[in-house]
Amino acid sequence: MIKIQGLCCGYQHTEILHNIDLELPAEGFTALLGPNGAGKSTLLFALLGYLKATQGRILIHDKDLNSYSKAELAKIIAYIPQEIHSEFDYRVTDTVLMGRYPFIGLLKSYTDEDYQVVQETLKQLDLLPFKDRFLGQLSGGEKQRVYIARALVQETPYIFLDESLSQLDINYQLEIMRRLKKISLEQHKGILLISHNLNLSANYADRLLFLKAGRILNSGTPNELMQDKYLSELFSVPLSTSLNPLTKTYNIIYP
16 A cells, blocks of 8 residues: 655645645556646656655555665556657567566576566567567557566556556557556556546546646546546536446546
């Protein structure tokens, strides 16, 4: 369990998050939603230890975030950023293997166990046919699967994703959401995804968090929050919903 208590933080002299109280369960798929500039990525960076709180605290397993070393945190939270840039073009297997870094001691090399974990994860995500390809040869959706595989081999209880679907076509978005849902259910992980796609989030996530102007407006199940009044408050425009007959979840409808 991750607990956020009275969290305030920001950049230089500008406070972005204001008195955030929140709990992230050890299992389940949570989507963090809100308008641009709401503070979604800032909240994620605070949870990763990249930003220090000016007030409040973050507890992971009832232990203050600041008391963890970077290596210890890397065994608890795996992070997939919005964009991943590299000066070099690595092969798929080598990229996924990088996720084993928390288990590599000083001046030590990868073990047979590391390679076995990578092989099993590549198989799980249907990446074995691509294992010897370079990332530059893959589509956007295939790359996202590789990054999810890299996160999975860290063997962490939590996986955080920062708008990882924003540049993908709808077919790849659907594929990734289905895989995240399956991972959450079958591997009992806590997944936190920042997204701008409310309908996809509602159809696949177990829980939604609405963030606006650095404050949590609401949290709850998709059907609790995908209501006209909550959505209109979140985005400051009138929005209407209708029940999706396939998923039995409320979705936004557009005029």
